[in-house]
Amino acid sequence: MRTAGGGGPATPVEVMVSPLGSAVPFRGLVSSFFVTVTLLAVLWALQVYNVATDDSLLPHGISPRDKGELPDILTAPFLHFGFGHLISNTVPVAVLGFLCATRGVSRFVGLTLVIVVVGGLGVWLTSPANSVTAGASILVFGYFGYLLVRGFLDRKLLDILIAFVVTGVYGWSMLMGVLPTADHVSWQGHLFGCVGGVAAAYIFRRRRDKPREADGGSRTVGAHRTTAAGPRPLSDELKDLGLL
Numbered sequence: 436m437r438t439a440g441g442g443g444p445a446t447p448v449e450v451m452v453s454p455l456g457s458a459v460p461f462r463g464l465v466s467s468f469f470v471t472v473t474l475l476a477v478l479w480a481l482q483v484y485n486v487a488t489d490d491s492l493l494p495h496g497i498s499p500r501d502k503g504e505l506p507d508i509l510t511a512p513f514l515h516f517g518f519g520h521l522i523s524n525t526v527p528v529a530v531l532g533f534l535c536a537t538r539g540v541s542r543f544v545g546l547t548l549v550i551v552v553v554g555g556l557g558v559w560l561t562s563p564a565n566s567v568t569a570g571a572s573i574l575v576f577g578y579f580g581y582l583l584v585r586g587f588l589d590r591k592l593l594d595i596l597i598a599f600v601v602t603g604v605y606g607w608s609m610l611m612g613v614l615p616t617a618d619h620v621s622w623q624g625h626l627f628g629c630v631g632g633v634a635a636a637y638i639f640r641r642r643r644d645k646p647r648e649a650d651g652g653s654r655t656v657g658a659h660r661t662t663a664a665g666p667r668p669l670s671d672e673l674k675d676l677g678l679l
Contacts, residue, residue: 463537463539464537466536466540467533467536467537467540467543468533470532470536470540470543471528471529471532471533471536474528474532475525475528475529475532477513478513478515478521478524478525478528478571479521479525481513481514481515482514482515482518482521485514485515486518492510492514493514493516493567493569494567495507495510495511495514495569496510496511496514496567496568496569497511497555497558497559497562497567497568497569497624498559498566498567499558499559499560499561499562499563499564499566499568500559500560500564505559507555508551508552508554508555508556508558508559509551509552509555511555511558511568511569511570511573512550512551512554512555512569512570512571512573512574512628513571514569514570515569515570515571516569516570520570521571524570524571524572524574524575527575527578527579527605528571528574528575528578531575531578531579531582531601531605532574532578534578534582534597534601535578535581535582538585542639545635545638545639546577546581546632546635546636546638546639547574547577549577549631549634549635549638550573550574550577550578550581550628550631550632550635551573551574551577551631552631553577553627553628553630553631553634554573554576554577554624554627554628554630554631555573555627556627557623557624557626557627557628557630557631558573558621558623558624558627561623561627562621562623562624566621568621568623568624570621570624572612572621572624572625572628573624573625573627573628573631574628575628576609576612576613576624576625576626576628576629576632577628577629577631577632577635578632579601579605579609579629579632580628580629580630580631580632580633580636581632581633581635581636582594582597582598582601582632583598583601583602583632583633583636584598584633584636584637585598585636585640586598588636588637588640588641589640589641590641591641609625609629612625613625613626613629
């Protein structure tokens with residue numbers, strides 16, 4: 436780097452670091468918290484309105500193979516058949532949604548849209564005739580599928596550890612949920628929601644940098660040094676999330 440007006444050798448330049456720099460990852464966790472709370476607030480507000488208007492929103496659930504109601508695949512995951520149905524989905528949406536949102540709000544919105552579309556289309560195509568499907572379990576299974584493979588696609592050790600923990604906590608119930616083992620439960624929504632989550636993990640995966648030079652080392656470009664992409668230390672990932 437050269438200083439303006441001089442033609443001599445470059446001189447060191449002091450870099451000022453803001454004391455708030457270390458707080459940026461923490462703000463990421465805070466934004467994850469608020470986006471999850473916002474999602475839950477929407478679910479509860481819609482259910483309150485639905486009850487107050489004698490279930491006026493339930494016709495916007497998914498009616499299979501009815502072309503006129505195809506747009507309802509976008510609304511069905513946010514509607515519920517009573518407060519008991521909503522309560523059963525609230526905790527897993529909160530936990531899994533928060534973990535998904537830690538990689539960025541924009542990515543969270545994008546993956547949620549992918550889950551809604553893939554899960555909804557799967558229900559629309561395969562559910563029994565004369566049925567109506569609604570509920571955030573499409574999102575729950577989608578977030579689970581996303582967390583299950585995200586770390587392996589992004590090669591992030593922390594996300595891989597999260598996948599093992601999530602599997603240990605929710606794995607059995609998720610497995611039973613995608614099987615046709617209970618009446619009046621849309622295993623199709625669970626299955627295709629999970630498929631949508633896996634698809635979202637692939638779509639929003641971290642892109643790889645170019646492979647390193649033939650000599651296997653790094654190269655210097657201008658005043659910056661670039662290195663080949665690879666797994667990051669766990670300590671760095673914990674710092675990204677504000678945990679160190």
